[in-house]
Amino acid sequence: MSTPPTNASINPPIARIQNLKVHFPIRGSFLSFGHKHTLKAVDGVSLDLAKGEILGLVGESGCGKSSLGRAIMRLIKITDGSIEIAGTDFLALEGKALRQVRPNIQMIFQDPYASLNPRMTVYDILAEPLFTHTKLNSDAQMAKIKQTLDLVGLNAKTCKKYPHEFSGGQRQRIAIARALILDPKVIIADEPVSSLDVSVQAQILNLLKEIQTRLGLSMIFISHNLAVVKYISDRIAVMYLGKIVEIADREALYKNPLHPYTRALVSAVPIPDPKLERARKRIPVGGELPSPLNPPKGCAFHTRCPLAFDRCRTEPPQLIAHSKSLHRVACFAVEENRPS
Amino acid sequence: MSSEVMTINTTTIAPPIQEDDSAGVSLWKDAYHRLLKNKLATFGGLFILFEVFICIITPWIAPYGFDTQNLELTLAKPSAAHWLGTDTLGRDLFTRLLYGGRISMMVGFLASMVSVIVGVVYGAISGFIGGKLDNFMMRVVDVLFALPFVFLVIILMVFFGRNIFLLFVALGFTQWLTMARIVRGQVISLKEKEFVEAARSLGISNWGIIYRHLIPNTLGPVIVYLTLTVPSVILDEAFLSFLGLGVQAPMASWGTLISNGVEVMEIAPWALLFPAITLSVTLFSLNFLGDGLRDALDPKGAKD
Amino acid sequence: MEPILELKNYQAHFYTRRGIVKAVDGISFKVHPGETLGIVGESGSGKSVTHLSYLRLLPSPPLRIVGGEVRFKGKNILTLPDRQLRDLRGKSIAMIFQEPMTSLNPYMKIGAQLIEPLLIHTVMNKKDAWKKAIAALERVGIPNAEPAMNRYPHEFSGGMRQRVMIAMALTTDPAVLIADEPTTALDVTVQAQILDLLRDIQKDTGMAVVLITHDLGVVAGLADRVVVMYAGHVFEEGSAEDIFYRSAHPYTLALLKSTPRIDVPQGALPVIPGMPPDLSRLGKGCPFYERCGYHMDVCVTEFPTSHQFGPEHESFCYLERPPQ
Numbered sequence: 020m021s022t023p024p025t026n027a028s029i030n031p032p033i034a035r036i037q038n039l040k041v042h043f044p045i046r047g048s049f050l051s052f053g054h055k056h057t058l059k060a061v062d063g064v065s066l067d068l069a070k071g072e073i074l075g076l077v078g079e080s081g082c083g084k085s086s087l088g089r090a091i092m093r094l095i096k097i098t099d100g101s102i103e104i105a106g107t108d109f110l111a112l113e114g115k116a117l118r119q120v121r122p123n124i125q126m127i128f129q130d131p132y133a134s135l136n137p138r139m140t141v142y143d144i145l146a147e148p149l150f151t152h153t154k155l156n157s158d159a160q161m162a163k164i165k166q167t168l169d170l171v172g173l174n175a176k177t178c179k180k181y182p183h184e185f186s187g188g189q190r191q192r193i194a195i196a197r198a199l200i201l202d203p204k205v206i207i208a209d210e211p212v213s214s215l216d217v218s219v220q221a222q223i224l225n226l227l228k229e230i231q232t233r234l235g236l237s238m239i240f241i242s243h244n245l246a247v248v249k250y251i252s253d254r255i256a257v258m259y260l261g262k263i264v265e266i267a268d269r270e271a272l273y274k275n276p277l278h279p280y281t282r283a284l285v286s287a288v289p290i291p292d293p294k295l296e297r298a299r300k301r302i303p304v305g306g307e308l309p310s311p312l313n314p315p316k317g318c319a320f321h322t323r324c325p326l327a328f329d330r331c332r333t334e335p336p337q338l339i340a341h342s343k344s345l346h347r348v349a350c351f352a353v354e355e356n357r358p359s
Numbered sequence: 360m361s362s363e364v365m366t367i368n369t370t371t372i373a374p375p376i377q378e379d380d381s382a383g384v385s386l387w388k389d390a391y392h393r394l395l396k397n398k399l400a401t402f403g404g405l406f407i408l409f410e411v412f413i414c415i416i417t418p419w420i421a422p423y424g425f426d427t428q429n430l431e432l433t434l435a436k437p438s439a440a441h442w443l444g445t446d447t448l449g450r451d452l453f454t455r456l457l458y459g460g461r462i463s464m465m466v467g468f469l470a471s472m473v474s475v476i477v478g479v480v481y482g483a484i485s486g487f488i489g490g491k492l493d494n495f496m497m498r499v500v501d502v503l504f505a506l507p508f509v510f511l512v513i514i515l516m517v518f519f520g521r522n523i524f525l526l527f528v529a530l531g532f533t534q535w536l537t538m539a540r541i542v543r544g545q546v547i548s549l550k551e552k553e554f555v556e557a558a559r560s561l562g563i564s565n566w567g568i569i570y571r572h573l574i575p576n577t578l579g580p581v582i583v584y585l586t587l588t589v590p591s592v593i594l595d596e597a598f599l600s601f602l603g604l605g606v607q608a609p610m611a612s613w614g615t616l617i618s619n620g621v622e623v624m625e626i627a628p629w630a631l632l633f634p635a636i637t638l639s640v641t642l643f644s645l646n647f648l649g650d651g652l653r654d655a656l657d658p659k660g661a662k663d
Numbered sequence: 664m665e666p667i668l669e670l671k672n673y674q675a676h677f678y679t680r681r682g683i684v685k686a687v688d689g690i691s692f693k694v695h696p697g698e699t700l701g702i703v704g705e706s707g708s709g710k711s712v713t714h715l716s717y718l719r720l721l722p723s724p725p726l727r728i729v730g731g732e733v734r735f736k737g738k739n740i741l742t743l744p745d746r747q748l749r750d751l752r753g754k755s756i757a758m759i760f761q762e763p764m765t766s767l768n769p770y771m772k773i774g775a776q777l778i779e780p781l782l783i784h785t786v787m788n789k790k791d792a793w794k795k796a797i798a799a800l801e802r803v804g805i806p807n808a809e810p811a812m813n814r815y816p817h818e819f820s821g822g823m824r825q826r827v828m829i830a831m832a833l834t835t836d837p838a839v840l841i842a843d844e845p846t847t848a849l850d851v852t853v854q855a856q857i858l859d860l861l862r863d864i865q866k867d868t869g870m871a872v873v874l875i876t877h878d879l880g881v882v883a884g885l886a887d888r889v890v891v892m893y894a895g896h897v898f899e900e901g902s903a904e905d906i907f908y909r910s911a912h913p914y915t916l917a918l919l920k921s922t923p924r925i926d927v928p929q930g931a932l933p934v935i936p937g938m939p940p941d942l943s944r945l946g947k948g949c950p951f952y953e954r955c956g957y958h959m960d961v962c963v964t965e966f967p968t969s970h971q972f973g974p975e976h977e978s979f980c981y982l983e984r985p986p987q
Contacts, residue, residue: 079850080821092560121562134553137386138575147571148561181385186938197557216705217877218935218954221921225934245851246880250923250932273925287855288925289880293903295926296884301859304852307820 032067033237034091034124034205039064039100041083041090045312056312060086062261063100065338068205073231073238075252075269077245077284081311082258084241088209091239092126093117105204122152122201129210131190135182141168141193142178148201163200170230171196188219192226199230206231206238212247224251245288249273257281260311260319263338267346277341277348279324280304318351326352386656393655400651403644410641414461423451425458426609434627444629446619450609456634459611463638466526466612467593473531474592475585478538479577483569485539486546497543500536508533508595512604521607526599530592541584545577579656586649590642597638613638665737666693667871668756668839673731675709675716678724682943686712688895689731689966694839699865699872701886701903703879703918707939708892710875714841717741718752736838754784757832761844763824767816773827774812780835792834799830803860822853826860833864840865841873846881858885879922883907888975891915894940894950896966901976911970911978911985913957949980957986 041061061083068074076084089095091102093109102109105123112120128134135144145164149155155163165175171192182190191211198206208227212220228251231238242248248255249269256266257278265278276282279302286302306323309315315322321331328351336349348354395401413420422442429449437444443452485496512529519525549555549572558568593613599605600614601621608615613634620631671691677684687709694700704710715721717733717740732739735756740748752758760766768776777796781787787795793812800808803826816824825845832840842861846854862885865872874885882889882903889906891899891914899912910916920933937954948963949955955962961981969977972985 079852089556094556094559118562118564121560124560126557126560128553128557130553134557136554136558136572136576139571140385147558147563147567151561151563151567183386184384188938194557197561201561216939217918217922218705219938221923221932221934222936224923225932243850244923246923246925249925250929270928283852285925287852289855289858289878289884290924290926291879291883291907291919291922292924292926293883293886293907296880301855303856307823308850 031070033070033105034066034068035101035103036064036066036068036091037101037103039087039090039102040098041086041095042098058311059261059314060311061090062314064258064261064263066256066263066266068237068239070237071231071235072254073228073240073252075248075255076239076241076258077243077248077255078258079243079284079308081260081308083261083311084243084258085209086261087258088126088207088239088241092124092207094126119152122148123203124205124207125198125201125203127191127194127198127206127208127211130214131187131194132182132214134194135190135197137182140179140181144182144193144197145178145200148197152201167196167200170199170233171226186219187215188222191215191223195223195226195230199234202234204237206236207241208238209241210243211240213242213244220247227251245284257284260309260314262319262335262349264320264350265346265348266338267344271344271346275346277346277353278320278350279326279352280320318349324352326350326357328352328357390652390655394651397651397654399647400655403647403651406640406644407648410460410464410644413457414464417457417461421454421457423454425454425611426450427454434623434630436627437629443633444627446627446630447623452616452630452633455611455616456613456637459613459616459634460637462523462606462610462612463593463596463614464641466523466530466596467589470527470530470592470596471534471585471588473527474534474538474588475581477531478535479542479574479581481535482539482542482544483546483573483577486543487550487565487569487573489547489550493543497540500539504536509599509602509604512599516604521604523606523610526596526605530595533595534588534592538581538584538588541580542577545580546573549573549576580653583649583653583656586645586652590645593638594642664695666734667696667736668694668873669732669734670713670717671732671734673713673717673733674729675712675726676729677726679943684942685895685945686942687716688945690892690895690897691731692890692897692900694871694873695888696838696871697865697869698887699862699874699885701882701889702873702875702892703877703882703889704875704892705877705939707894707942709895710892711843713892714758714843714873714875718756718758718841719745719748720752720758750784753780754835755837756839756841757835757837758841758843759825759828759832759845761847763821763828763848764816766828767824769816772813772815773819777812777827777831777834780831784835795834796830799834800827802833802864803827803830804856805830820853821849822856825849825853825857829857829860829864833868836868837870839871839873841875843875844877845874847876847878854881861885879907879919891918894942894945896950897979898951899976899978901973901978905973905976909972909976909985911972911976911982912980913955913982913986914951915978916986917954917956957982 039061040063043058043060045056045058064087076087078084086095090097097110107120142164145167146160149160149163168175168177173192212223215223224247230236240248240251252269254266254268255272256263257280258264259280265281272281273285276285283302283304286299290296304323309322317333318331318336321327324331330351336351338347338349339354340347341353427450429445431449432445433447433449435441435445441451441453443456446452481496485493515525515529555568555572558572596605596612597614597617600612601618605614606612616634617631620634624631672689673687674689675687677686690713702710716726716728728741733741735751740751774796777799778789778792781792781795782789797808797812800811805811805823805826819827846857849857858881861872874882876882886903888902890897891906891912893914899906899915906915907919910919917935921935923929923932935954940950946963947965949966952958952962959981967979967981969979971977
C-alpha cells in the first residue's frame with residue numbers, strides 16, 4: 020500500500036505511523052472447533068504527527084482510538100504496520116533498547132485515581148523515571164522534580180504526600196508531571212479530562228495547552244468529547260471501527276465536515292445555547308454500531324449511512340485529499356461528488 | 360465592586376492541599392489507625408507481642424531447666440514451687456510451657472516467613488509473566504496441593520531424619536502454595552492497572568515493576584494471610600508433635616505438652632489444661648489480629 | 664399552576680465518622696406538570712442525592728433527612744410511611760439512572776423486569792402487563808419488541824439498554840420521571856437519540872421530567888427551566904433562557920464560560936480556580952466563596968438570600984446586579 024500524502028508542512032513529522040493494525044484474536048468456543056474471530060481494534064491507520072502540533076483523535080466507543088494510543092505507546096501488541104518516532108524505528112526495538120528509547124514518548128492516562136501507584140509518594144513517583152534513565156544525583160533529581168512540579172502548577176510541598184491525599188485535578192497534574200519529567204518529544208493524552216469535574220477540566224486543558232507551547236511538545240489528544248478536542252487541537256482525525264474516516268484542520272473539520280459520520284457526530288454534540296440547540300437540524304445516524312468482530316464489508320459505515328450506494332458495500336474507501344487541500348476523507352460519496 | 364471573575368489561565372496554580380508541610384499519611388499509617396480502633400484486633404496484637412516478649416526472656420524467668428527431672432514429685436498439682444504442677448517425670452510444667460512456647464512460636468513464625476517469601480516470589484513471577492509459564496507454574500502448584508500434608512512430612516522425615524530445621528521446611532512448604540495463588544491473582548489484576556501501564560511506558564524494567572509497583576500493592580492480602588498462616592502452622596506443628604513426628608523429647612512444644620497431657624488427663628488434668636488454653640488463646644489472638652488487619656488494609660474503607 | 668413536585672428548604676445530611684457531610688443543605692425548587700426541569704451541577708453538588716434521598720433509595724443511616732418538605736401533588740411525602748412511599752415510587756415517580764448495565768438485573772430477562780412494576784403497582788394480570796410492556800418497548804424504539812422481551816440485558820447495547828430503562832419507567836404512566844445523568848455514559852450520537860426520545864415521549868404523555876446532568880448542552884436542548892446547584896445549595900433557578908443568556912450568578916456564568924463549545928471559536932478558556940469544597944467542612948457562608956471572583960466579606964458570614972431578576976428567575980448571591 021503506497022504511503023498516503025503527508026501533511027507536507029514546514030515541520031517534518033516527529034512521529035510517523037503507517038498502516039498500523041491491532042487485531043485481537045478471539046478464540047471461538049470449544050464447540051466451534053477452534054474457529055477464530057478477530058477483533059480488529061485498529062485496522063490500518065496511518066498518521067503523521069508534525070512537530071509542535073496537537074492532533075486530536077475523536078470517535079465513539081469501539082472506534083479504536085484508545086487502542087491506537089496504547090499501540091503507539093507499545094503497551095499492547097501490534098499486528099502490523101510501522102511506527103517511527105523522532106527518526107527511530109520504534110517497532111524494531113525490544114527489551115532494554117526499547118526501554119531506553121521510551122522517554123521520547125509518554126502517556127497521560129484517563130483515570131487519575133488509577134494511574135498513580137497508591138503506595139508511592141509524589142517524590143517517589145517522579146524520581147523513579149529519573150533514577151531509571153538518568154545519572155543525576157539526588158540533589159539534581161530534587162531540582163528537576165521541583166522544576167517539573169512548578170510547570171504543572173504544584174509546589175514542592177506535595178512531594179511527601181500520597182496520591183489519595185489529592186483531588187482528581189491535582190492527581191492529574193501529578194500524572195502530567197510524571198509524563199513530562201523525562202523531557203519527552205511526544206505525549207499521548209488518553210481522555211485526560213474525561214474523569215474530571217467540569218470546573219476543573221478547563222484548568223487542565225489550559226495547562227496542557229500552555230505546557231505544549233512552552234516546551235514545544237507534540238501531542239496526540241484522544242477524547243470522545245468533540246468540544247474539548249476542538250478547543251485544544253490543531254488538526255483532528257475522526258475514527259470509526261478501527262479506521263480513520265476523516266482528518267482535517269480544526270476549523271475545516273467543524274465548519275465543513277465531509278464524511279457522513281463526522282457530520283452526524285458534529286450535529287449530535289449539544290451546544291449550551293437553548294435557542295441554537297433547539298433550532299438545529301440533527302443529522303441522524305440510523306441503526307446500531309456493528310460488532311467489531313464482524314465489521315461490514317466495504318466501507319465500515321455503509322450500514323448506517325444515508326448516502327451509501329453500491330460501491331460502498333464492496334470496496335473499502337481510502338483516505339484521499341479533498342479538492343487539493345489537506346482535508347482528507349475516506350468516502351466514495353464525497354469522492355464522486357454525489358449530492359447529499 | 361466587581362473583579363475579573365476568572366483567571367484566564369496560565370498554569371493556574373493548583374489549589375492548596377489540605378494538610379501543610381507534614382509528611383503524607385500513607386495508606387499504611389491510615390490502616391494502622393484503623394486497626395487501633397478495632398479493640399479485638401488490638402488486644403490480639405498486644406497479646407502476641409506480650410508472648411513474643413516472654414519467649415525472648417524465657418531463659419531468665421524460667422524457674423527450672425526444661426528437662427530438670429524430679430522423680431519424687433511427679434504429676435504434682437499446681438503449687439507455690441511449681442506454678443502449673445509437674446509432668447510424669449517431675450519436670451516443671453510452667454518452665455516447659457515457656458520453652459514449649461518458644462519452639463511453637465518460632466516454628467510458627469519462621470515457617471510462615473518461608474512460605475511468604477517463596478509464595479510471593481513464585482506467585483509474582485507466575486502472574487507477571489503469564490502465558491505458558493504461568494500455566495505450568497500453576498499446574499505444579501495444583502499437583503503439590505493434592506499431596507496430603509502428613510504423608511509429605513513423613514516422607515521428608517524418613518529421608519532426612521528428624522530435626523527441627525526440617526520441621527520448618529516441611530511446614531513452610533505446605534503453606535506457600537496458597538500464598539502463591541493469592542499473590543498471583545493479585546498480580547494479574549494489578550498488571551492491568553493504569554499505574555503499571557504508566558511504569559511500563561516510563562521504561563521501568565520488569566524487575567522494577569514487580570518490586571516497586573506490584574509487590575507493595577499485594578502486601579495487604581499477604582500480611583493478612585501471613586497472620587492467619589501462623590496459627591495454622593502452629594496447629595500443624597502441634598498436630599505433628601501430637602503424633603510423635605514433631606520435636607523430639609526432651610524438647611517440648613505446645614503440641615508435645617498437649618500430647619503428654621492427654622495421656623494423664625484423668626489424673627492430672629492441669630497438665631493438659633494449661634498448654635491447651637495457652638495454645639487456644641494464642642490462636643485466637645492471631646486470628647483476631649488477622650481479621651483486623653484485613654479490614655484495616657481494605658482499600659475500600661480507606662480515607663479515599 | 665400547582666407544581667407537581669416541590670421541595671422547600673430540603674436538607675439531607677450524611678452522618679459519617681469524619682463528620683457531617685451536608686450533601687443537601689436547604690434547597691427549594693418547583694417542578695410543574697408537563698415541563699422539563701434541568702438540574703445542573705458538578706459532582707458533590709447534591710443533585711443526585713436530593714432525589715435519591717427523598718425516595719428513600721439511600722441507606723439511612725448514614726443518611727438523615729434533617730429538614731424541609733418534599734411535596735408531591737401537594738402532599739409532603741417525607742412523612743409517609745415506607746409502604747406508601749414505595750407505592751408512590753415506581754408508579755407515580757419513576758427514576759432512571761446513568762449506568763443501564765447496573766440498573767438492570769443481569770439475571771432476569773427484560774420482559775420479566777418490565778412487567779414487574781406493573782404487577783406490583785397495578786391490578787393488571789400478567790397477560791395484560793406483557794402486552795403493555797411490549798407496547799412500551801415499541802414506543803422507545805426497540806426493534807422486534809416481542810422477541811426482545813425474552814432477551815437478557817447484556818444482549819443489548821448501552822443505548823438500547825437505556826431505552827429499556829425508559830420503557831420500564833413509562834409502563835406505569837408516572838407523573839414525574841427523574842432522569843439521573845441518563846446519557847452521560849453513552850456515545851454522543853446515541854445520546855442525541857435518547858434525548859430526542861425523551862422529548863418525544865414527554866410531548867405525548869405530558870409527564871414532568873427532572874433531568875439531572877452536568878452537561879450544559881444537554882440541558883439547553885431539553886429543559887424548560889433550570890436549577891443550578893453547588894455544594895448542596897441552589898445557586899440559581901430560572902427559565903432556560905434566563906440561565907443561559909441572563910445568568911445572574913457568578914458560578915453559572917463561570918460554568919458557561921469555561922465549557923468548550925463546538926460552534927464558536929474560543930480563545931483562551933476562562934477557568935474557575937480552585938476545586939469543589941469538602942462537604943464536611945462547610946461554614947455558614949456561601950460555599951463558592953473561595954473560587955468566586957466577586958466575593959465580598961459578607962459572603963463568608965451567611966448564605967445569601969434570594970434575589971429576583973425576573974418573574975421566574977432568582978439567584979442566591981449578594982450581588983445586586985448580574986455579573987458580566
